[in-house]
Amino acid sequence: MAAKKKTIRTIPQERTPCAEQDPMVRARNFDEVALGYGLAEAQREADRCLQCADEPCVRGCPVGIDIPGFIRKIAEKHLHGAYDIITDTNLLPSVCGRVCPQENQCEGVCTVGQPDTKLEPVAIGRLERFVGDTAIREGWANAPYIEPTGLKVGIVGAGPAGMACAADMAKAGCQVTVYEAFHEPGGVLKYGIPDFRLPNSIVDAEIRKLEQLGVRFECNTLVGRLFTVEQMLREMGFAAVFVGTGAGYPSFMGIPGESLGGVFSANELLTRCNLMRARDFPNYDTPLQPGRNVAVIGAGNTAMDALRVSLRLGAEKVHCIYRRSRTEAPARAEEIHHAGQEGVQFHWLTSPVEILPDGAGGVRALRCIKMELGEPDASGRRKPAVVAGSEFEFACDSVVFAIGTHANPILGQTSKLALDKRGYIATDDDLRTSMVGVWAGGDIVTGAATVIQAMGAGRRAARSMKAWLGLRDSDSVYGESASGTLFGIPREEHGHALLRLA
Amino acid sequence: MASSDLPYRIVRREDFSDVTYLLEFEHPMMARAARPGQFVIVMPDAHGERIPLTIADYDRERGTVTLVIQAVGKTTQAMQRDCRVGRSLHAVVGPMGIPSHIGQPKCVVCVGGGLGVAPVFPQARAYHEQGAKVIGVIGFRNRDLIFWQDKFAGVCDELIVCTDDGSAGLKGRVTDGLQQALQRHPEVDEVVAIGPPVMMKGCAELTRPLGIKTMVSLNPVMVDGTGMCGGCRVKIGDQVRFACVDGPDFDGHQVDFEDLMARLVRFRRAETEALQRFQDSCRLRAPAEAGSAAPLLDDRPAADV
Numbered sequence: 001m002a003a004k005k006k007t008i009r010t011i012p013q014e015r016t017p018c019a020e021q022d023p024m025v026r027a028r029n030f031d032e033v034a035l036g037y038g039l040a041e042a043q044r045e046a047d048r049c050l051q052c053a054d055e056p057c058v059r060g061c062p063v064g065i066d067i068p069g070f071i072r073k074i075a076e077k078h079l080h081g082a083y084d085i086i087t088d089t090n091l092l093p094s095v096c097g098r099v100c101p102q103e104n105q106c107e108g109v110c111t112v113g114q115p116d117t118k119l120e121p122v123a124i125g126r127l128e129r130f131v132g133d134t135a136i137r138e139g140w141a142n143a144p145y146i147e148p149t150g151l152k153v154g155i156v157g158a159g160p161a162g163m164a165c166a167a168d169m170a171k172a173g174c175q176v177t178v179y180e181a182f183h184e185p186g187g188v189l190k191y192g193i194p195d196f197r198l199p200n201s202i203v204d205a206e207i208r209k210l211e212q213l214g215v216r217f218e219c220n221t222l223v224g225r226l227f228t229v230e231q232m233l234r235e236m237g238f239a240a241v242f243v244g245t246g247a248g249y250p251s252f253m254g255i256p257g258e259s260l261g262g263v264f265s266a267n268e269l270l271t272r273c274n275l276m277r278a279r280d281f282p283n284y285d286t287p288l289q290p291g292r293n294v295a296v297i298g299a300g301n302t303a304m305d306a307l308r309v310s311l312r313l314g315a316e317k318v319h320c321i322y323r324r325s326r327t328e329a330p331a332r333a334e335e336i337h338h339a340g341q342e343g344v345q346f347h348w349l350t351s352p353v354e355i356l357p358d359g360a361g362g363v364r365a366l367r368c369i370k371m372e373l374g375e376p377d378a379s380g381r382r383k384p385a386v387v388a389g390s391e392f393e394f395a396c397d398s399v400v401f402a403i404g405t406h407a408n409p410i411l412g413q414t415s416k417l418a419l420d421k422r423g424y425i426a427t428d429d430d431l432r433t434s435m436v437g438v439w440a441g442g443d444i445v446t447g448a449a450t451v452i453q454a455m456g457a458g459r460r461a462a463r464s465m466k467a468w469l470g471l472r473d474s475d476s477v478y479g480e481s482a483s484g485t486l487f488g489i490p491r492e493e494h495g496h497a498l499l500r501l502a
Numbered sequence: 503m504a505s506s507d508l509p510y511r512i513v514r515r516e517d518f519s520d521v522t523y524l525l526e527f528e529h530p531m532m533a534r535a536a537r538p539g540q541f542v543i544v545m546p547d548a549h550g551e552r553i554p555l556t557i558a559d560y561d562r563e564r565g566t567v568t569l570v571i572q573a574v575g576k577t578t579q580a581m582q583r584d585c586r587v588g589r590s591l592h593a594v595v596g597p598m599g600i601p602s603h604i605g606q607p608k609c610v611v612c613v614g615g616g617l618g619v620a621p622v623f624p625q626a627r628a629y630h631e632q633g634a635k636v637i638g639v640i641g642f643r644n645r646d647l648i649f650w651q652d653k654f655a656g657v658c659d660e661l662i663v664c665t666d667d668g669s670a671g672l673k674g675r676v677t678d679g680l681q682q683a684l685q686r687h688p689e690v691d692e693v694v695a696i697g698p699p700v701m702m703k704g705c706a707e708l709t710r711p712l713g714i715k716t717m718v719s720l721n722p723v724m725v726d727g728t729g730m731c732g733g734c735r736v737k738i739g740d741q742v743r744f745a746c747v748d749g750p751d752f753d754g755h756q757v758d759f760e761d762l763m764a765r766l767v768r769f770r771r772a773e774t775e776a777l778q779r780f781q782d783s784c785r786l787r788a789p790a791e792a793g794s795a796a797p798l799l800d801d802r803p804a805a806d807v
Contacts, residue, residue: 261764
């Protein structure tokens with residue numbers, strides 16, 4: 001390419017806007033909010049990438065996508081090439097382009113967006129989504145030549161961690177089976193994240209790509225109860241198992257009134273609405289009885305989803321209750337912005353103390369107390385303290401708790417996997433668990449986190465799994481991660497035969 | 503019907519009464535894994551809801567699992583209409599929940615009321631196999647509704663059948679039967695009670711002054727059954743537990759039954775509406791359907807739901 005070198009002043013200065021549904025219209029439907037780039041917009045935005053030598057974005061990406069590489073391909077109008085580059089490291093571009101917190105990852109460190117430039121970073125997420133959606137529309141799939149190894153790998157949980165691990169192990173030639181307790185694969189991408197942020201049809205399309213790699217999904221299978229992780233290794237012939245069951249077990253606050261009808265965990269509200277389609281009741285059988293006046297406790301991404309789902313289910317007023325201020329809110333800035341646009345009312349520095357009954361089994365009002373911020377606590381966020389005598393109540397008929405989750409107990413109950421003191425599965429840095437041949441990653445190891453972090457964990461576990469199984473890994477062709485010896489033989493030298501004793 | 507190669511195929515159906523029916527479906531792996539006290543979640547068709555049902559029996563040789571269902575709402579009535587032998591359920595997941603702890607009691611009373619008669623059977627059998635003396639107390643509204651009397655007789659050292667109207671056995675409720683059992687057998691050291699919340703509460707109140715350990719099986723509204731949604735939360739003593747992963751068996755003396763009953767009806771409005779619509783559509787369709795095959799489970803047109 002003979003194009004002259006781009007500088008920060010020769011690239012298009014303004015970030016290319018992405019069309020969105022009008023807030024007042026979209027707050028009443030489940031169609032996607034952000035409509036995505038067209039080709040011209042994507043190329044204009046691709047032009048904003050400096051192709052800098054430093055590539056901070058690649059380091060900022062939990063799975064290390066070659067971001068300048070795929071952006072260059074977009075600029076060259078070679079969209080399939082862009083897709084090939086992304087799918088070298090990430091099989092789910094349509095998902096990640098939509099739900100990754102890019103402002104804290106690739107876009108947060110983008111050279112174009114550094115403070116001294118006074119420009120906004122390259123819209124990497126939107127470009128990734130553009131490439132992924134193009135691939136789905138055109139029916140592209142990258143099924144590389146896979147040499148079968150004959151090894152069986154079992155994955156527990158068909159969410160983002162399990163899907164990422166499954167993709168890598170399938171590409172390495174393993175026969176991969178993913179077990180899912182729900183009747184559909186996808187995990188939080190299906191039951192949690194609502195369609196207006198990530199349509200379930202996109203998730204299904206990405207799952208079909210995994211199936212094209214040879215991954216098998218077995219739904220309606222509760223591992224631990226139908227069979228145990230130990231049985232998978234000993235009786236079912238799996239050479240290795242990855243556990244990515246998610247966190248589960250939503251938290252409540254323990255305040256009076258939590259068992260009233262109309263009080264939900266965000267997980268229950270979202271699952272009923274998104275996966276079970278209660279929003280289409282009675283065409284779908286799952287009931288929901290959405291509130292007209294909804295209070296959601298918490299200000300993370302799940303809280304934003306619950307707030308915006310409540311609006312779309314027909315609520316007249318939707319309140320966000322958070323005990324710290326907007327600065328500390330864990331949700332992505334974009335989500336809070338979108339929720340505000342749609343009419344969500346924020347009550348910062350407010351904490352609920354009691355849910356008041358309406359006398360007929362439902363909720364009449366929420367009593368809250370004002371908070372103020374004190375010194376920073378262990379998490380570095382300023383600790384909220386109660387303002388004495390500031391209690392007040394406001395009317396609502398539904399209360400949703402979105403204040404995080406505890407560890408899901410099922411695998412702890414049914415296997416000998418060692419847990420940490422909070423009940424999550426204990427792992428080493430390579431995500432190996434206490435049981436030989438078993439890896440774990442995602443929320444069941446770290447507690448609630450993001451989709452891309454779970455996918456990163458799935459891939460990290462796959463890397464370690466491949467080294468343990470003695471499989472070639474394109475990430476470490478020179479044996480860098482396969483250092484050390486096993487039974488006195490250097491790892492890169494050792495054979496591919498798996499011995500099964502007894 | 504192309505469903506013969508699908509999983510969860512129904513191999514037996516038995517109608518005990520107008521409202522109570524038995525479904526036995528194929529699932530060899532589940533039949534091997536199931537233990538007394540566990541439950542499954544059934545989703546009868548692709549538009550359906552997920553309903554928890556306690557396992558009534560399992561046959562490891564045949565590779566089947568048995569459920570006994572009461573047609574009380576839209577989903578269970580639609581299943582009563584549509585679930586015939588040879589057809590397949592859309593989804594069944596399980597076994598779920600912590601299996602009942604079958605300890606070493608010398609003498610145990612297994613109480614089943616109404617819908618609870620079936621799920622208490624595996625426990626009665628397990629205690630019987632353990633060598634305990636088992637006294638069965640099973641209750642029905644009248645003699646026409648009685649089922650599984652012979653099955654219970656096979657595993658119980660003594661069986662007390664109760665009917666509300668006295669048309670068979672002891673006239674009265676299962677709590678009266680339990681009272682009688684406790685009077686006759688002071689050596690009873692454990693009671694298992696499964697049935698409607700008000701019945702389990704009655705049993706727990708009977709045994710509380712006697713200090714006899716009483717286990718009950720709770721079946722609140724659930725979605726996933728894996729601890730993820732928290733919809734099935736119940737108050738046990740001063741703690742909140744999830745019936746799906748912390749139960750379904752709990753110490754009856756600790757359970758807050760009022761709370762359980764209140765939470766069971768939290769979707770009453772929508773459930774009533776769904777049932778009404780279903781019954782109306784059945785009446786509308788009845789003449790057209792006479793003589794023709796009943797609609798298939800998995801490919802019902804949307805207008806039919």
